[in-house]
Amino acid sequence: xxxxxxxxxxxxxxxxxxxxxxxxxxxxxxxxxxxxxxxxxxxxxxxxxxxxxxxxxxxxxxxxxxxxxxxxxxxxxxxxxxxxxxxxx
Amino acid sequence: xxxxxxxxxxxxxxxxxxxxxxxxxxxxxxxxxxxxxxxxxxxxxxxxxxxxxxxxxxxxxxxxxxxxxxxxxxxxxxxxxxxxxxxxxxxxxxxxxxxxxxxxxxxxxxxxxxxxxxxxxxxxxxxxxxxxxxxxxxxxxxxxxxxxxxxxxxxxxxxxxxxxxxxxxxxxxxxxxxxxxxxxxxxxxxxxxxxxxxxxxxxxxxxxxxxxxxxxxxxxxxxxxxxxxxxxxxxxxxxxxxxxxxxxxxxxxxxxxxxxxxxxxxxxxxxxxxxxxxxxxxxxxxxxxxxxxxxxxxxxxxxxxxxxxxxxxxxxxxxxxxxxxxxxxxxxxxxxxxxxxxxxxxxxxxxxxxxxxxxxxxxxxxxxxxxxxxxxxxxxxxxxxxxxxxxxxxxxxxxxxxxxxxxxxxxxxxxx
Numbered sequence: 001x002x003x004x005x006x007x008x009x010x011x012x013x014x015x016x017x018x019x020x021x022x023x024x025x026x027x028x029x030x031x032x033x034x035x036x037x038x039x040x041x042x043x044x045x046x047x048x049x050x051x052x053x054x055x056x057x058x059x060x061x062x063x064x065x066x067x068x069x070x071x072x073x074x075x076x077x078x079x080x081x082x083x084x085x086x087x088x089x
Numbered sequence: 090x091x092x093x094x095x096x097x098x099x100x101x102x103x104x105x106x107x108x109x110x111x112x113x114x115x116x117x118x119x120x121x122x123x124x125x126x127x128x129x130x131x132x133x134x135x136x137x138x139x140x141x142x143x144x145x146x147x148x149x150x151x152x153x154x155x156x157x158x159x160x161x162x163x164x165x166x167x168x169x170x171x172x173x174x175x176x177x178x179x180x181x182x183x184x185x186x187x188x189x190x191x192x193x194x195x196x197x198x199x200x201x202x203x204x205x206x207x208x209x210x211x212x213x214x215x216x217x218x219x220x221x222x223x224x225x226x227x228x229x230x231x232x233x234x235x236x237x238x239x240x241x242x243x244x245x246x247x248x249x250x251x252x253x254x255x256x257x258x259x260x261x262x263x264x265x266x267x268x269x270x271x272x273x274x275x276x277x278x279x280x281x282x283x284x285x286x287x288x289x290x291x292x293x294x295x296x297x298x299x300x301x302x303x304x305x306x307x308x309x310x311x312x313x314x315x316x317x318x319x320x321x322x323x324x325x326x327x328x329x330x331x332x333x334x335x336x337x338x339x340x341x342x343x344x345x346x347x348x349x350x351x352x353x354x355x356x357x358x359x360x361x362x363x364x365x366x367x368x369x370x371x372x373x374x375x376x377x378x379x380x381x382x383x384x385x386x387x388x389x390x391x392x393x394x395x396x397x398x399x400x401x402x403x404x405x406x407x408x409x410x411x412x413x414x415x416x417x418x419x420x421x422x423x424x425x426x427x428x429x430x431x432x433x434x435x436x437x438x439x440x441x442x443x444x445x446x447x448x449x450x451x452x453x454x455x456x457x458x459x460x461x462x463x464x465x466x467x468x469x470x471x472x473x474x475x476x477x478x479x480x481x482x483x484x485x486x487x488x489x490x491x492x493x494x495x496x497x498x499x500x501x502x503x504x505x
Contacts, residue, residue, distance in 0.1 A: 001396045014398035018388045018503055020342065036488075042500045043340040043431045043487040047329035049391040072343070072391045 004080050007062040015060030021045050022053040022067045049073055092196055111276055112283035117290045117312050121149045123470055124317040126295050127324040128152025130161040131448055133278035134463020135321055140285035143471035148287045153294040157275030160325050163425040164456040165348050165382045167361050169206040169266035170231055173222045176481030176493040177434055178229045183478045184461030197277030199269050205360040206266030211255045215365055219261040234262045248410050255366040255409055268372050274459055298335040304443030321446045321470050326426020328449040335442050340431040340487050342502040345390040345424045346453045347399055351417045353377030369406035385427055387503040394424040427453045433505030434493035437465050438484040446470050452505055
């Protein structure tokens with residue numbers, strides 16, 4: 001599996017560290033149902049069979065966090081962008 | 090047909106013409122008391138114990154492919170009960186006790202071999218941690234022995250004791266641990282359940298649930314709609330996918346784990362040996378192949394195959410404890426889907442949907458749990474109450490905070 005890093009180009013997945021689902025959003029801790037929202041945020045996952053947006057850290061390269069869109073059934077990677085929203089240099 | 094030395098002798102004289110299939114190819118009926126989704130070890134064990142322990146025989150086991158084609162057919166066959174935490178240890182020890190009587194119970198040779206599981210330690214700190222785990226095991230009435238380097242050397246003389254980076258200082262041994270024949274476990278449970286009237290329906294994929302007033306009433310499958318009073322879900326890596334059909338969002342990620350078999354060699358390694366500095370475990374099958382594995386690949390996957398960096402990593406770990414491994418050719422390698430839970434421990438519990446029960450989160454350690462998983466899940470389904478040794482394996486523990494995190498890695502499934 002080679003991840004097309006927007007800075008370094010396509011690199012083997014052993015250079016990267018996986019964090020997980022990129023679509024979960026940290027909830028507002030002051031909201032009324034914050035405890036339940038945090039439970040969902042920390043523990044519950046859609047875990048789709050198909051396209052999955054996920055966070056990878058390129059520790060063996062540019063040291064940027066990436067959002068990778070990958071098909072979990074085939075390991076095909078459709079897209080990789082900087083997680084902080086930065087543009088491709 | 091009961092298997093015994095007499096039936097074997099009788100068939101030997103008849104040219105083995107009288108053997109019958111070990112289980113029927115059942116057609117699904119329209120109505121069942123209990124439907125188990127997932128014809129792996131856990132699902133079939135559940136059906137078996139529903140029939141034998143609770144007298145519930147109007148049961149179907151639905152399997153998408155053929156039985157045992159998932160993780161039950163692709164694991165490294167290790168059985169052990171060497172856990173640290175109270176929520177786990179009693180449960181896995183119950184499983185170990187069931188393994189010890191399993192073959193007599195279901196009258197099938199599962200080739201349970203209590204050859205001992207040896208966890209190597211490589212530093213003083215790790216020795217202390219292993220001593221603590223061994224003590225925890227003994228407090229639960231489980232056998233555990235802390236061995237020093239020379240005692241390990243007498244057992245497994247060919248390891249690399251003076252490895253510069255990971256010298257072997259000793260090991261924690263559970264003599265009652267060992268291996269079992271994975272396929273035979275599936276077949277034994279299938280046969281035992283079938284003999285008591287359970288329908289095992291293969292090539293039957295679940296496509297939806299009918300839920301009325303918060304209670305499951307029937308299941309849509311590729312072989313028609315089946316009504317059921319109670320439904321048990323035991324689908325391992327597909328838990329999130331099937332759970333979503335019932336509107337569940339679960340604390341599970343599916344990951345791929347690879348395992349390996351070498352070419353057959355003469356008997357070399359008598360025990361199950363694990364590498365403590367990394368994550369590597371090896372044993373030898375009765376056919377002579379070395380069966381071994383390491384970590385999961387570490388990313389969400391439903392692909393049933395992994396990538397080469399993990400293969401390289403596993404080989405390196407193997408070479409670190411047993412350099413002779415490098416002279417043996419690897420024969421086969423495969424991947425399975427692990428239902429990795431958020432604390433690395435399993436879930437056997439009710440769900441928010443009435444009549445729907447959940448058995449999942451086995452991570453990469455489900456095989457050893459097969460008998461107790463089936464036992465406790467059957468108890469839960471039949472009586473709607475938790476079996477005592479599985480009482481900590483709750484779905485709501487992520488909300489209550491009563492996590493069972495053996496590794497202390499937090500809510501990061503690829504770290505467990």
